[in-house]
Amino acid sequence: MSEAIPIIGGTGALGFGLARRWATAGQPVVIGSRSAERAQEAAAKLADAVPGAEAQGMENGEAAKQGPVVFLTVPFRNQSENLTNLRDHLEAGQLLVDCTVPLAAAVSGKATRSLGVWQGSAAQQAQEMAPDGVTVVAALHTVSAPTLNDPDAQLGEDVLVCGDRKADKAKAARLIERIDGLRAVNAGALEMARIVEQLTPMLISVNTRYKTHAGIRLTGLPDADHWQ
Amino acid sequence: MSEAIPIIGGTGALGFGLARRWATAGQPVVIGSRSAERAQEAAAKLADAVPGAEAQGMENGEAAKQGPVVFLTVPFRNQSENLTNLRDHLEAGQLLVDCTVPLAAAVSGKATRSLGVWQGSAAQQAQEMAPDGVTVVAALHTVSAPTLNDPDAQLGEDVLVCGDRKADKAKAARLIERIDGLRAVNAGALEMARIVEQLTPMLISVNTRYKTHAGIRLTGLPDADHWQ
Numbered sequence: 001m002s003e004a005i006p007i008i009g010g011t012g013a014l015g016f017g018l019a020r021r022w023a024t025a026g027q028p029v030v031i032g033s034r035s036a037e038r039a040q041e042a043a044a045k046l047a048d049a050v051p052g053a054e055a056q057g058m059e060n061g062e063a064a065k066q067g068p069v070v071f072l073t074v075p076f077r078n079q080s081e082n083l084t085n086l087r088d089h090l091e092a093g094q095l096l097v098d099c100t101v102p103l104a105a106a107v108s109g110k111a112t113r114s115l116g117v118w119q120g121s122a123a124q125q126a127q128e129m130a131p132d133g134v135t136v137v138a139a140l141h142t143v144s145a146p147t148l149n150d151p152d153a154q155l156g157e158d159v160l161v162c163g164d165r166k167a168d169k170a171k172a173a174r175l176i177e178r179i180d181g182l183r184a185v186n187a188g189a190l191e192m193a194r195i196v197e198q199l200t201p202m203l204i205s206v207n208t209r210y211k212t213h214a215g216i217r218l219t220g221l222p223d224a225d226h227w228q
Numbered sequence: 229m230s231e232a233i234p235i236i237g238g239t240g241a242l243g244f245g246l247a248r249r250w251a252t253a254g255q256p257v258v259i260g261s262r263s264a265e266r267a268q269e270a271a272a273k274l275a276d277a278v279p280g281a282e283a284q285g286m287e288n289g290e291a292a293k294q295g296p297v298v299f300l301t302v303p304f305r306n307q308s309e310n311l312t313n314l315r316d317h318l319e320a321g322q323l324l325v326d327c328t329v330p331l332a333a334a335v336s337g338k339a340t341r342s343l344g345v346w347q348g349s350a351a352q353q354a355q356e357m358a359p360d361g362v363t364v365v366a367a368l369h370t371v372s373a374p375t376l377n378d379p380d381a382q383l384g385e386d387v388l389v390c391g392d393r394k395a396d397k398a399k400a401a402r403l404i405e406r407i408d409g410l411r412a413v414n415a416g417a418l419e420m421a422r423i424v425e426q427l428t429p430m431l432i433s434v435n436t437r438y439k440t441h442a443g444i445r446l447t448g449l450p451d452a453d454h455w456q
Contacts, residue, residue: 112416112420113419114423144448147448156447157447157448160430185434186434186437186438187430187433187434188340188430188433188434188437189433191341192340192430192433195342195426195427195429195430196430198423198426199423199427201423202388202415202416202420202423202424203446205415205416205417205420206413206414206415206416206446206449209414209416210414210449210450210454211450212448212449212450213448214446214447214448214449215446215447215448216444216445216446216447217444217445217446217447218431218434218442218443218444218445219384219385219442219443219444219445220372220375220385220440220441220442220443221434221438221440221442222438222439222440226438
């Protein structure tokens with residue numbers, strides 16, 4: 001059996017959408033939430049929606065212990081608080097996939113604008129705050145939560161993955177590519193997250209104009225498996 | 229006959245590649261350069277490469293007077309100097325399409341990193357420096373110059389266009405879409421250039437890893453003409 005994927009903030013739109021897609025692909029998931037009760041409700045909802053889903057719900061700290069690759073899908077407003085809370089739960093050797101986008105909406109600004117993060121990006125803030133031995137990669141900023149949550153919507157887009165070691169990015173990429181229609185692309189070092197995180201406000205601007213849920217695809221990449 | 233397209237810095241890789249593609253599409257171009265002689269040489273080279281090309285070469289300031297929509301394709305290192313020189317040549321009512329990317333390479337840094345521009349982006353710097361009545365839109369940051377210059381290479385990608393008025397963006401878009409395989413997408417206000425300009429260092433990072441010339445395509449957009 002595949003190892004479970006803990007999703008911190010898994011009751012939110014992005015986290016739940018990922019959980020749904022992974023469950024559909026036969027991948028066990030653990031939905032984390034500040035409230036164990038809400039997490040369990042979300043897991044039950046997922047089991048109803050996806051026959052055969054292997055889904056558990058638990059408080060974020062407990063959820064973080066349930067698998068080697070942990071996805072952090074909380075809004076930027078709550079990222080720092082969550083990382084502080086996770087300090088006693090994450091263990092050296094785990095990989096943390098940060099999906100946070102520093103939208104200005106976090107401080108009542110526009111969703112088409114972003115905040116400057118002192119460390120360079122939300123992902124670099126996550127790396128600074130993660131316990132020793134826990135590596136951070138950044139991914140999944142550009143995948144639309146409504147699209148993930150719509151079982152009839154077909155995905156056909158890329159996920160730009162940033163991190164300092166290819167082996168870590170490859171671990172995240174393998175899980176991301178379990179989701180039908182997602183291709184994970186190696187976008188560079190973790191510092192590149194300061195660019196990739198900015199794609200979300202740009203896409204939000206496009207979505208407003210075109211009444212859609214746009215995604216990103218890179219052209220010109222070779223067809224071979226990018227992660228070998 | 230279509231109006232000519234002045235290309236400031238048209239002897240450079242991006243400018244010449246655009247000139248080549250427009251000439252192929254039957255669009256008259258005026259290649260501008262600091263040196264009238266080099267501009268004329270480039271125009272002659274273009275006429276050799278593309279049978280029937282309508283190409284002229286002249287000093288940048290003269291070139292800028294030859295059409296209503298002027299493309300600025302110089303490196304960031306020279307953008308400010310060029311805008312100063314163009315002040316006496318651009319006229320109210322003209323549109324300036326800024327293609328500048330503030331790569332850190334301009335100050336001997338890495339091409340996968342960028343410089344912070346005080347105004348927010350190179351395009352906003354261009355708007356600040358342009359004469360009264362000359363509007364700036366930003367575009368074409370993500371299109372590979374080597375791909376444009378390779379007559380056998382087929383394009384199939386998007387150009388993200390930023391500007392404060394849709395009518396101005398539409399004028400630029402119509403010219404961009406004269407090039408086979410390019411779709412112009414309305415990415416938002418001019419300030420959005422601070423995000424779109426950053427895509428280039430990210431693509432350079434991808435190009436290094438995948439040995440390619442990547443481009444951007446947005447997924448999920450409606451098929452209709454975006455500019456009506």
